[in-house]
Amino acid sequence: MYLSSEGLKRLKEELEKKKGSRAEIAQKIQEAKALGDLSENAEYQEALATQSFNEGRIIELEEILRQAQVISERTNHKHEAVEISAQVKVESKFGNQQFTIVGSSEADPIKGFISNESPLGRAFIGRKSGQEVEVETPKGKVKYKILDIL
CATH class of the missing domain: 1.10.287.180 (Transcription elongation factor, GreA/GreB, N-terminal domain)
Structure with a gap:
């Protein structure tokens, strides 16, 4: 955890x-x-x-x-790849969004905090800027392009 x-x-x-x-x-x-x-x-x-x-x-x-x-606190350096505590800027058919990857007990999707164990979190972990992931959501399959990792 x-x-x-x-x-x-x-x-x-x-x-x-x-x-x-x-x-x-x-x-x-x-x-x-x-x-x-x-x-x-x-x-x-x-x-x-x-x-x-x-x-x-x-x-x-x-x-x-x-x-x-x-987990170590975020610093001012950019993450090379998505990991827990990273902020991820993405683009999808819903427009641009920003998520923070957190542990499951801190998740609050409405506020943009997604669990590393969620389908979206698992899809982002380890990915780099410019990569695309496709995730099955309640609204169907959604393709996300990672724009930036902070």
């Missing part, structure tokens, strides 16, 4: 926040228990579901952080 140092920091902060909310969730469970019959107690069921989700996310975050490999 690849992470930028910024991504690592965000996940550590989220983990601390999730761990910090344990006491509040436990308090809500106790308050809901005091309301009576647990089998038909919506507050109790909701508090248990919140606790389950929170604990699941804590486990997930701890595993991500355990496996994380921090």
Whole structure:
């Protein structure tokens, strides 16, 4: 699992926040228990579901952080080929676009951050400026020409 140092920091902060909310969730469970019959107690069921989700996310975050490999920060030099942390300027039938290749836990395609594990990310990795790649997308096959790698 690849992470930028910024991504690592965000996940550590989220983990601390999730761990910090344990006491509040436990308090809500106790308050809901005091309301009576647990089998038909919506507050109790909701508090248990919140606790389950929170604990699941804590486990997930701890595993991500355990496996994380921090990638080197981008510098002002141009990349020879597309790699994680590179910004890629491309041209396709949708016009010119720019993507940043990131690890899967930092991906946010709407903001232009694509995972190195996504079909588009895998197609770009290792390619150089001027090369073309064809990727199967939900909108059909799309050909991308790599214009620049930053």
